[in-house]
Amino acid sequence: MKVCVIGGGNIGTAMAAIISSQGHSVTIKTGKPDLWSHQIQYIDMESHQLTSAHIAQITSDASVIADADMLFVTVPSFSLAEIAKEIQPYLKKTTPLGIIPGTGGMEFFLKPFIEQGYPVFGLDRVPCIARLIEYGKSVTASKKTSVRLGCFNYDKKELCKKVGSLLGLSCLPLDNYLTVTFTPSNPILHTARLYALYQNASPDHCWQSNVPFYEDWDDLSSQILIACDQELQNICSSITELDLSGVIPLTVHYESATVETMTKKISNILAFKGIPSPMVLKDGHYILDLQSRYFTEDFPFGLCILKGFAEIFHCSTPSIDKVLQWYQDISGQLYLTESGWNGPDLKNTAIPQNFGITTPTDVYQLYS
Structure with missing residues (x-):
């Protein structure tokens, strides 16, 4: 072939x-x-x-x-x-x-x-x-x-x-393509870890060394990861006319039902070893690399998509919102405003609403 x-x-x-x-x-x-x-x-x-x-x-x-x-x-x-x-x-x-x-x-x-x-x-x-x-x-x-x-x-x-x-x-x-779209991989895995790593850091904060992204995975990262993943499962449950049982929870995927076991599991995955955090060396110090795909892809073309579907099906997502709010603060992008999911920078994301998918009927027509 x-x-x-x-x-x-x-x-x-x-x-x-x-x-x-x-x-x-x-x-x-x-x-x-x-x-x-x-x-x-x-x-x-x-x-x-x-x-x-x-x-x-x-x-x-x-x-x-x-x-x-x-x-x-x-x-x-x-x-x-x-x-x-x-x-x-x-x-x-x-x-x-x-x-x-x-x-x-x-x-x-x-x-x-x-x-x-x-x-x-x-x-x-x-x-x-x-x-x-x-x-x-x-x-x-x-x-x-x-x-x-x-x-x-x-x-x-x-x-x-x-x-x-x-x-x-x-x-x-x-059974349907939405199961692929909702797969809780990088859009949740990366964004939860980034929040846990950098939630208290300013964009120009300096580190003496790069932080291993997975090998130093901690309980806060697991806590945020599991919470966001549960909210994704809640979105799946609200989409009643499609079978989304194939969206496997990360607690099942990683065989880790608790925060502690999730931390142990992810920090010891052989294929993840040696992967650094998204940082660049500048003037002898490490700073955040906001141009890394961890930021430029996993938020606007990952977590924002999940939030977009949550809005269509009226699902509450406090943990996802918290991670998105942090990203807004550190990147200058504006997705969530005081009046809701209507920030001006949503136009640069891949949310379903940007492609004419705004109602449950639109979702069912595309994926059925």
């Missing part, structure tokens, strides 16, 4: 190597083709086994997707609108278009594709935890044993077989 991967970051590189090692022809579309090698190295985080993978074609030219049998997009959510415009002239209606991961408002940005019958899908989580060693040359990753898939305009079971075969793992179909 001919596969095109758009995006040469952590996940795109790892997926390209995995798919190539399964015997498929892989093309990478990246903005930095000159930095790529046709032979890349993939190192398994657990076994340390090294695999050399061949990349058939490396380019910045979007026309290459016309020859693809499957397309994976691994760019940040805030780039999806631009990518959609770029690929639209070349995408065939027979080529499944996958967004990895499928959260971040994918179904909103690609709504014109969906309405025209293009097969569009997303995975609930990334298929591996990956970190680049050298851009375009090598990556280390921990591949998961399974992922779940939601889609539009394609047979779910058939698509799961194809994606599972490409990635060498189990791929399970979901």
Whole structure:
């Protein structure tokens, strides 16, 4: 099968190597083709086994997707609108278009594709935890044993077989795409941790060293995480005409029912070790990196989306509101005002209301 991967970051590189090692022809579309090698190295985080993978074609030219049998997009959510415009002239209606991961408002940005019958899908989580060693040359990753898939305009079971075969793992179909959108991954995991880490810090606060994002995970982080996740479950319960039982609570996902067990679990996940907090070194000190995707993606294209659905279904979200209010204070963005969910900066987010989805009926029509 001919596969095109758009995006040469952590996940795109790892997926390209995995798919190539399964015997498929892989093309990478990246903005930095000159930095790529046709032979890349993939190192398994657990076994340390090294695999050399061949990349058939490396380019910045979007026309290459016309020859693809499957397309994976691994760019940040805030780039999806631009990518959609770029690929639209070349995408065939027979080529499944996958967004990895499928959260971040994918179904909103690609709504014109969906309405025209293009097969569009997303995975609930990334298929591996990956970190680049050298851009375009090598990556280390921990591949998961399974992922779940939601889609539009394609047979779910058939698509799961194809994606599972490409990635060498189990791929399970979901009843509806909203289950993907509500997956409590980065939009809750990252934002809860950021709040716990920096709630009392000013934007220009200085640290002597970077703080490990996961290895130093504490009980406050777990407390906020569990509270926000419970509010997401409350939103799911209010959407009565869709089966959202597939939105698995983080206490179940991490097999940690209490704050203390959650802290122990997350701080000891091997694939999370060595991941730093979003900070940059300046004048010999570390300061917050507000341009990190932890901020620029996980709030406007993550937590805000969940809050948007809460507003549609009149769900109270005090913990999510507290985290969003903190982000407003530190970033200067304004989402929540004294009169409600109507701040001027909501126009720059991926909330459903920005795409004409304002009532429960709108939600059911899109996802049923």
